[in-house]
Amino acid sequence: EVHLVESGGVVVQPGGSLRLSCAASGFTFDGYFMNWVRQAPGKGLEWISLINGDGSITYYADSVRGRFTVSRDNSKNTLYLQMNSLRMEDTALYYCAKDTAGSPDYWGQGTLVTVSS
C-alpha cells in the first residue's frame, strides 16, 4: 500500500527558511515522479513542484520558482522541499503526491506551514 508522510511544517517568520520532508513507502520510489501541492486555509489546490525519478529534472510554479527547491534521496525513499524567503502567502497545507499517468495520484496527509510574524 502506498504511504506518504509529510513532516517539517512549523510557524516561521517572513523571510525565513524551512525544509519539508515526505517519507514514502509501498512503491518503488525512484520509479516515479513526485509532486508538491499546497492548499492555503479554506482555499483550493495549487501545484508547486515536480521532480523526476532520479532527481535530474525539476519543475516549479512561478509563485515559488527561485525560492523553493525540490530534491529527493532515493536511498532514503524521501522527497524534500527546501523553502527560502518565505512570505505570508506561502501559508498553506503542503502535500506530497506520487505522480502516475501525468498527474498526482496518491497524496499524503499534508504538513502545515504558517508564515507569520
Place this chain on the structure above:
Amino acid sequence: DVVMTQSPLSLPVTLGQPASISCRSSQSLVYSDGNTYLNWYQQRPGQSPRRLIYKVSTRDSGVPDRFSGSGSGTDFTLKVSRVEAEDVGVYYCMQGSHWPYTFGLGTKLEI
C-alpha cells in the same frame, strides 16, 4: 498558464439523484503524445485529495462506477450517476498537459 474554469462552484444535490460538474480549459488539453491529461479529484471534508479519474475518463482503482468522466479538447464533465452521502466534498479538475499543472477552483457538492 492554462486556466481551468469549473461550474457550478456549488452544487446542491438530492441523494440518489445524478450530478454533473463542468470543467473548461483556456487551451486545448491534447498533448503532443495524443493523450489528454485532464483529471478529477475528490476532497472530502478534512481529508487529502483523492484522484478519481485521469486522462479524461479512466477511473482510478477503487473508484465506484457511478463516477464517470467525459469530454475532449477544452470541455470536460464529471458525472455522478446517483449521489450517495459519502460523495459530499469538493471536486477539482486538473490539467497536466501544459506546464504548470493547474487546478480549477473546485465545486462543492452538498446534499
